[in-house]
Amino acid sequence: MSHRQILLALSGLLTALFVANLSSTIVSTGLPAMIHALHGSPSQYTWVVTATLLATTATTPIWGKLADLFRKQTLLQIAVGVYVLGSVACGLSQSAGQLIAARVLQGAGVGGVQALANITIAAMIAPRDRGKYQGYLSAATATSTIGGPLLGGLIVDTSWLGWRWCFLIGLPVAALAVAIVRRTMDLPVHRRDGVRIDYLGATVITACVSILLIWVSFVDDAFAWVSWQSAAMLGGALILLAVAAWVETRAAEPVVPPRVLRQRTTVLGIVGSLAVGTAMFGSSVFLSQYFQLARGHTATEAGLLSIPMVLGTLISSIGGGRMVSRTGKVKPFLVTGAILLAAGFTGLGLIDEHTPMASITAAMFVAGIGTGLTLQNFVLIVQNNTPMTDIGAASSTVTFFRSLGGTTGVAVLGAILARDVGARIETGSTAPAAYGHATGLIFLICAGVSAVGIVAALLLRPVTLRSGSTPAGRNETERNPVAAA
Template sequence: MSAGRRLLAPLSGLLLVLFVATLSSTVISTALPEMLGRLHGSPVQLTWVVTVALLTATASTPIWGKLADLYSKKTLIHAAVAVFVVGSLAAGLSQSAGFLIAARAVQGAGVGGLQALAQIAIAAMIPPRERGRYSGYLSSTTALSTIGGPLLGGLLVDTSWLGWRWCFFIGIPVAVAALVVLQATLRIPVVPRERVRIDYLGALTMTAGVGLLLVWVSFAGDAFAWWSWPSAALVTGALGLLALTGWVEARAPEPILPLRILRQRTTALAILGSLAAGTAMYGAAVFLTQYFQLARGFSPTAAGLLTIPMMAGILVTSLVGGRLVSRTGQVKPFLVTGAILLTAGLGLLGLTGARTSLVLMGVAMVAVGAGIGLTMQNFVLVVQNTVPLRDIGTASSTIAFFRSLGGTIGVSVLGAIYARRIDTPAADDIAYGNATGTVFLISAAVAVLGIVAAVSLRPVSLRTSLDLPQEPQSARG
């Protein structure tokens, strides 16, 4: 049996868990009004149904990644699936908004593990040169579940015999089926590590720092003013905790975020580009479906269908781009092209108003989708190419962490701006249209950072070996 066929079964299982993990973050976007109405939730609770899952997913990603460098990747995938299933089941059975938020926190921790570990497992099985093709599958799976989630959520809400609870239930059988496939087919050697120490303090300070930052961007301008003592306290606390995290990581034997990796030029630029891509991807998924419903009057299902041009752009460019990366061994040209397309598409969406041509919006969505398809996984790939196999988990999860962080903070900040723009006694379709245009113009400005990052990367050929060549003992000091 060829190597490609041997990889097909475990790859299918990994793509399935990645699909349901990412889907869980976006499938609820069109269902939120119905969901919170049934549970008598407040607007603030509505925001936290989304934000808390992104927070726990973001904070847990580097922890899962570090554990993957220390313990069995297969066992960790099983554990992440279990956490995800428990959180999904609890969310679907929720009887109050508070319980739903708590369940989403658990679900998010599982999502962080699945998103990181799927990429790590593939990186541990396939050399970077060949990984370009498989990264295309990863990229299309992640992006399609991100953009397609609102469509599925709309269908579930509009189907009377299903309803909003199935936004959580629907992923459970798929995750369990993927677990069965992976148990039977996934084979990743476990590299024994002696005297393993888990960086619990670094994980705690990082999670607390990111959490305070997200609390600030979620509530500033609503519960308290942007320029106020609560804002100052939250920002000061967040920055202090993140600074403490840096101090801890510089001294930890097994840091969650190794500074030696973060200091590398390639990693730093990939982080910058991933922040931009994450903001664009999550922002497009959330605000486009809201625009089509609130400003244009479409049903949840129709709003999801109208995002198909973006899904098409993602699917085509991620698959074709991934194969071209594997064929040429070059990744920078695709990153530069993708970053430019992403910025241009978001700029066009910045022209959105209550009566904007749907044809123009379709063209813009294709450009945004193409940009996401060419950048999202390739930023991960370019970092994986620079690190040894023993650090592949940490390096992969670091990029995923910052991409998720960009999406989390981006959605929170853009959501606050969006809310302020429609904060009128009787917000109409014009207000919703103008607010949508504003958030996409801001997203386009952020996406320019992706162009800067892609252009600044040094041209590099992807290696054909699974691991970096061993350095001489003298070179290692």
Template sequence: MDHKSILKAMSGLLMLLFVVMISSTIVSVALPQIIGALKGTQSQYTWVVTATLLTSTASTPIWGKLADLFSKKALLLISICIFFVASLGAGFSQNTGTLIAFRAVQGLGMGALQILVQVIIAAMISPKERGRYNGYLGGVMAVATVGGPLLGGAIADASWLGWRWCFFFALPFTAIAFLVLSRTLHLPAVKRSGDKPKVDYLGATLIAVGVSVLLLWVTFVDNEFDWISWQTGAMVGGAVVLLGLAVLVESKVAEPVVPLKVVKRRDPALAIIASLAVGVAMFGGAVFLGQYWQIGRGYTPTEAGLMTIPMMAGVLLSSTIAGRLVSKSGKVKPFIVAGTVILTLGFLSLSMIDAQTPLWHVFAGMFLIGTGVGMSMQNLVLVLQNTVPLAELGAASGAITFFRSLGGTIGVSVLGAVLANSVATKITAGLAKMGVDTSGGGSQAGGNLDLASMPAPIRELVRAAYGEATGEIFQIAAAVAVIGIVATVFLTSTKLRDSVDLPAQDTESAKV
């Protein structure tokens, strides 16, 4: 495809990526109103989020492998239809059970579209030229991540729209993207040896079930049961057994869902480890900074969304500039190393915040985090894609996306548990200093986030507790980010190839 044709197809792909990413965050602010309108429970509140997370993360490597075996364009159009129907159904839901079911199907489409967009771009454009296009991807991701909660709050607050438009919002954009891509996307057919593609159904099932069990444990631990309990032992042990069996199956089948020979190589393995740190930045930054602005500083949901603009600006600028420099030089390692270092500095800066920190300090830390994510996130995918032939592109891209999402999810859960325990401890100690008896459940004050109904002294205590605790969790995030620095330093310093596929001799060596 020439540059003009690529830009036409990219417009549809970027529109899809924007809609998918914004759909994962747009309900976060509106969810209390949604559950209230549908007469749902706290447990169902959690499942509206968990259902999407489970199906999206668990299906990512499977979609990636299918992209290697079948037509990428056909899979993309099918995924668009799945996402469209699920969004429509979620918008028309009359009870929480129906909403959860459609959110699970929506997650299936979201997982497919996120990985297929990356795979198709890699199939159209050589790694060397892909850098500048990755800048567009980073910009779209930044706007969608920050704009989702902001847009969700505005839609829910507008009496002439209402919460159902949090789901209907995606429909016109999805339909336009379907029409654009069906006419503009032209990919070369990948010739494969053998009579018929074989799908590893057993491996796919073991991976999906094993990851689902692990994510369910991450979701419920420290809320429904303790970290050290029989439930933890059963779920973690079961996940380890299932994933161990999956590794055994994947090592023996001809067409593995997760190509172990790729994951075991030095650069792909290091890229995956570094992606875990970036995952914490992507998910943790958005989740806990939003809470910091609203609870720790007293801003409204809409204002909290606006406060995250420095992070969005960092991602947008760094991904665009670094992407063009990568394409010009053909070198990617220096930008990834610099990105992980800047990311760590951003976390260290935010580790010193509390409820009274000057805004410029918080904004500076957020800008550094955004800059680090923009320089490293898509370039880490590029490192992996540069080492595999076109026939393995989908599975390899699916693997790194899967591990990034999984690491980010686990990271958010751990950071959330630390935040909750720290807040409870600080509030209990503060109440005791005020002479309030906490033996009857005063420590649970942190669970009530209706600050407007609290007396002024207690409201300020809660704000201070959340402000200080947010700084503490970013200390942990900084330590995780250091692991990313170490991993990227040991990446091989190689130039990106000019061809979409590996040369024949390199393809043969990649199979070893």
């Protein structure tokens, strides 16, 4: 594809990715109004967010495997269509239960768009040139994730719109994305004859992830960390994990091919993506909460105050992507980005209800730069080491673990925040002071998680991005990633 053809096709991908990712965060500032209008309970409040994240995470590997078997542009249109159906159902919901069910459908579409965006760009562009284009994907992902609360706040604070437009506002954009994809994209399918879909593996993996995420969502709220419910859910998840491993080693076309996970680069890319996902999703949720509950700002103001992180992400993802393509080296940018991400969250970890906004702004900007340099580059370095026949499974596996890190991270960090706030209020602290100090603790934990990303980036072997569709050598595939590390 020519540069012009790539940009045209990329515009459809970016449009679809932006509107799909937006659905995960745009509801954060409008949740109180939604639950109040639908007469929902506190537990349903949590599930409006968790249902979408759970469906997104669980379906990502399935979409990725389908992309190795069928036309990617057709699957992308189907994924956007599922997202549209879910969004319409959300906007028309008459009860909190209906809204949660609709969010599951919406999340399944989001999982497809997220996975297929990375897979499609890998099919269009060689790794050496992919950095400058993938920077745009990184910018779209981070901007929609961090900017969602701002748009949601504006919609909820505008009396003539209302919370239902948090779901309906993206429909024209989704339709535009489908139209662009249909007109600009025509990619070959790199598949072998006689392949079959691993339905059993997909079912077991989905069940395992669902149980784990349900446990993370309810632990320390509906039941204690040490309880028979926790033991049952964790035990069930471990059993299903063992069954999934057994099934995947015997399936003709596994959803997550073991040969992909035997590669050191893929393992380290997964670890790094887990760290980045936890930090990125956590920042979007807890920054908005901090500005509103600790500093007394409105939902719209909270979104505006998070702009420095968006700017940092935009600058580094686009600029860094171009530099990756120019040099062919990705490890230096990953190491630098992981360090800056940890440094930014360390700065945010020092905040309380009186921290000067200049200090918060600087820390957010640094964290944004780190996000932009790591978000897509961990995917890129895995794609560089994977043949086109497995590009869907490998890309979606990294995306899957990034989503898993974000989902579990938000749930666990939210539980820690609630417990710390409650303890501080019981000892006499005011609510703003309690939320200010507790949010600082959350970001310190994010800094620690980001340090894991630094280790993963340092352990990666220096490579030069290839210019073709096949890795230069497959020696690494056969190595044990733990021993190699």
